[in-house]
Amino acid sequence: ETGVTQTPRHLVMGMTNKKSLKCEQHLGHNAMYWYKQSAKKPLELMFVYSLEERVENNSVPSRFSPECPNSSHLFLHLHTLQPEDSALYLCASSQDSDGQGNYGYTFGSGTRLTVV
Amino acid sequence: ILNVEQSPQSLHVQEGDSTNFTCSFPSSNFYALHWYRWETAKSPEALFVMTLNGDEKKKGRISATLNTKEGYSYLYIKGSQPEDSATYLCAPPDNYGQNFVFGPGTRLSVLP
Numbered sequence: 300e301t302g303v304t305q306t307p308r309h310l311v312m313g314m315t316n317k318k319s320l321k322c323e324q325h326l327g328h329n330a331m332y333w334y335k336q337s338a339k340k341p342l343e344l345m346f347v348y349s350l351e352e353r354v355e356n357n358s359v360p361s362r363f364s365p366e367c368p369n370s371s372h373l374f375l376h377l378h379t380l381q382p383e384d385s386a387l388y389l390c391a392s393s394q395d396s397d398g399q400g401n402y403g404y405t406f407g408s409g410t411r412l413t414v415v
Numbered sequence: 416i417l418n419v420e421q422s423p424q425s426l427h428v429q430e431g432d433s434t435n436f437t438c439s440f441p442s443s444n445f446y447a448l449h450w451y452r453w454e455t456a457k458s459p460e461a462l463f464v465m466t467l468n469g470d471e472k473k474k475g476r477i478s479a480t481l482n483t484k485e486g487y488s489y490l491y492i493k494g495s496q497p498e499d500s501a502t503y504l505c506a507p508p509d510n511y512g513q514n515f516v517f518g519p520g521t522r523l524s525v526l527p
Contacts (some may be wrong), residue, residue: 301458334517341419341457342504342517355514389459400447400508400515403461 300396302326305407313415314380321412322373322390328409331373334389342389348373357392380414387411419507419518427524428495436521438505442486442497446513448478453520456499459516462490462503495525 303324314317322331333345347355348367362384364376373390391404420439428434438448445464448482453459463472465481465493466490472479476493489505502522 301460303458341519344514344516347514350517357514391459400449401464401466403449403464404459405461406451406458406517408458 301405302408302409303392303409305388307410308408309391309411309413311413311415312380314382316380317376317378319377320388320390320412321406322375322392323349323398324371324392324407326392326405327371328405329337330393330394330395331370332369332391332393333373333375334391334393334406336389336409337383337386344408346375378410380412382414385413405408418465419505419516421505421518421521423505423521423525424519427526430487430495430497430525430527432495432525433491433493434495434523435489436523438488438490438507438518440486440488440507441498441507442483444508444510445456445486446512447485447515448488448506448508449515450460451504451506451517452489452501459504477490490521490524492505495523497525497527499523500525 306321330349334342346365366374387409389405389409393404394402450462451459463479468483472483478491481488502520504520506517509516
């Protein structure tokens, strides 16, 4: 257990469904991230929240909608996804709210999403 | 899009062998580079944060060096063990110096 908890671990959803991924950390970190890993591709940054404000939206389609209600929780709301959105979605946190990169990220175990 | 290269893509070594792999990145806008180990079915785990040119960091049998002027970092594993089997990822800053971009990783398999 890394201190970053993601639920669910696995999710199968239809293209018309709406679902949410949840991430929780109680490490006292003030930055949280969503990453996507598609098959045979590097980890791809989706969203960054620093001090509960979104500071990065890496050209992600609007069918992915993040929410950070407080510094300990991060959600990724999903709606009308496509089969090509099937991937591993990883949440991470760090102390690095100033963007200086001096702290490594703590990752969750990920949600394996399959869109059918 | 930042071009982060890691080589080799994969390698197999025998238990007890020492090994090393490379992360190459554009040297502009550099301020830090991260190394992670990602074991199958687990979370990526931070190994090192490298910030200064010439940095050398060590954690047990694993060490890393950094050359920011020529844009590369090496990861060394001395006396590889089966539990070292994992994918090793590096992450330098992006072109804007704002976020980290992950390389494709080097997949290491240590055979007993």
